[in-house]
Amino acid sequence: GQQLNQSPQSMFIQEGEDVSMNCTSSSIFNTWLWYKQEPGEGPVLLIALYKAGELTSNGRLTAQFGITRKDSFLNISASIPSDVGIYFCAGQSSNDMRFGAGTRLTVKP
């Protein structure tokens, strides 16, 4: 099946720093999405991207849909302690949506 490679696996940063994570795939996707998951909860949608080259912001978060449709990145600016969690990329084509293995973010105050 389609494989998503998400990196880095984990990040330890200082409060106020910017963060960047990305996802690549050998397959083309029609939609890229970024989710955040906190312990004991389901993933929560952060940003959805529907067009190659699209750059979308949601507050301090910015994500881009790669021009080749095989990659996407997520940036978080000026991180705060509540940004802690696991961030997942997801790619969708036709019916199914596949997820990366996640990036675990730790923010030190």
Add this chain to the structure above:
Amino acid sequence: GAGVSQTPSNKVTEKGKYVELRCDPISGHTALYWYRQSLGQGPEFLIYFQGTGAADDSGLPNDRFFAVRPEGSVSTLKIQRTERGDSAVYLCATGQGFAGELFFGEGSRLTVL
């Protein structure tokens, strides 16, 4: 309710037993997905329903796993003859058709002893 509701939130069972996990979608959402998430991993696709029919069940690991959605709303994931390797969090997500925006429940944590 306002969000996707999954029951039970926790289920502990013995190897070989039968288990049912339930998902109540957001009202009006026609698309319903089941995922399985193991510790430290991303959600793994199991099955997708559009309305009452299973549009894609290619992610079900074997024939011990089965899911239904008889009236196009509530869905039940059924696992027969459970094995220890089935232990995971089972997530349900719903959305409106192929919009791509899925809303997840909190999951059902299954532990097979």
